[in-house]
Amino acid sequence: MLKRMIIMLILVTVLFGGIFGYKAVGNYFMNQFFDNMPMPPAAITASTVNTAQWQPTVNAIGSFAAVNSTELTTEASGIIRSIRFKNGALIKKGELLVQLDDSVDQAELARLKAAEQLAKLEQSRLERLFRDNGVSELELRRRESEAAQASAAVASQQARIAQKSLYAPFDGVAGIRQVSLGQLLTGGTTVVSLQSLDPIYLNFTLPEQQLALIEVGKPLTVRVDAYGEQAFSGVITAVAPGIRESSRSIEVQATFANPQQLLRPGMFARVSMTTGEPNTVTLIPQTAVQFNPYGNSVFVITEQDGQQIAQQRFIRTGEARGDLIAVIAGLEPGEQVATSGLLKLRNGAVVNIVENSQAEPSAELRPTPANQ
CATH class of the missing domain: 2.40.30.170 (Efflux pump adaptor protein, beta barrel domain)
Structure with a gap:
């Protein structure tokens, strides 16, 4: 009985060993077949390296x-009595834009002018008396000082009234006003922006x-x-x-x-x-360049044994305009470079150049159908 079981185990082991061995040998030869099978040519598009005259820019x-640009504000506070401009209007220098209510100030100005007139009359009277030795020089000088103070008070009040009017400091275009008729405006509040455009x-x-x-x-x-x-x-x-x-x-x-x-x-x-005179530059489409920190490269298409082979080559690039980029070193006019399908290429890969159905690369900064 024991001998029979041993024989059965040996047979099972041989059977499974044969199966696994067969699979291992089959996988080995299959891998060898695929490893040695030539890769089909990669389909790419290509462009010829050209030259052109570029004006340095x-x-x-x-x-x-x-x-000139400013935010116009009033110096004084008050109720807006009139707004003399329209939003977005052309404004001339010195044009009145906003008038605050100054009725109280005008009344005070009238009082001060009357006081000034009286002070000047009193001054004139004392000057005549002084010539006749009727008053002392000290009294005359006091009256002259009072008249001068009255005139200064009038000038000060006129300046306060002027602050109730907002004038344009230069020619320009008004913005959108920030105030309304009848609004109580405090000094320093922005009324409107004014900008000169020409x-x-x-x-x-x-x-x-x-x-x-x-x-x-x-x-x-x-x-x-x-x-x-x-x-x-x-x-x-x-x-x-x-x-x-x-x-x-x-x-x-x-x-x-x-x-x-x-x-x-x-x-x-x-x-x-x-700047300067036009220069002759070597040009390729930007899509042909692989930009990397360690250097920019392209795949140059060469003919070898009747096949088209992609060879990676490092280049030095210059200015880019539109779809094109200048090549300072690494390429010669007339060579062909791959412009699409770069991710599936490796050095020495066989390629098949297909027709490019896309628009031709342009040096225009903003290509349009008219210049493509």
Whole structure:
């Protein structure tokens, strides 16, 4: 009985050993088959390295600011008797904007003027008496002082009345008023904003390395999102004398004529200035470049034994415009670089270039159907 069980165990062991051995050998040969099976060519799109003439430019981001801008307030307190302007209206320098009730002040002014007149009459009378030795010089000087004090009181009251009127300090455009007719206004309360829009300033900064490229009087163009690709021309009118230590940048201010008031304070602007003569640059689509901290690279397509092979090559890139980027070193005009399917490529991979159905890359900063 024991001998029979031993024989059964041996047979079962041999059977299962054979099964597992068969599977192991099969898996080994299957892995060898797949490892040695050639990879199918990776489908990619490619572009030829070209050259073009690029005008060197200095680009920056800026913001428009009014030449004159203020929040108008009254110096005195009082009830608003009249509002003489409309929201958003063009305002001339010296134009009356708001008048506070000054009836009490006017009455006080009338009283002070009467007192002034009486003091001057008394002064004139004593001057005649003094000439006839009718009064002492001390008495005359006292009357002269009283007359002067009366005149000063009149002038002081007139100044208080003037504070009840709000005038425009410069030509500009009124904002939206913050007060209403009949409102009790306290001194220092904002009534309305006033901004001069023509001309208008543009403030922006540049890295200190570009200081030599700018000077007062240099023309520049800007574009703003509100008007698409419409360009506005201006001129640099001020360059700060020092460099910001925190950012190593320099402040620049340009001035733009703005007769139609299209440009408004606070608008975001893209600045462009041309410098020097056009240069010949080597160009490839930005989609061809793999940007990495350790260096930028592309896959160059070469012909080997009748097959197209992708070879990784490190390059040095320069300025980018629109869909294109300049290559400073690493590529020659006429070479082909992969522009899509880069993630499935490795050095030495066989590729199959397919037709690119996408629009051609453009150097336009904001491509549109018209320039694609």
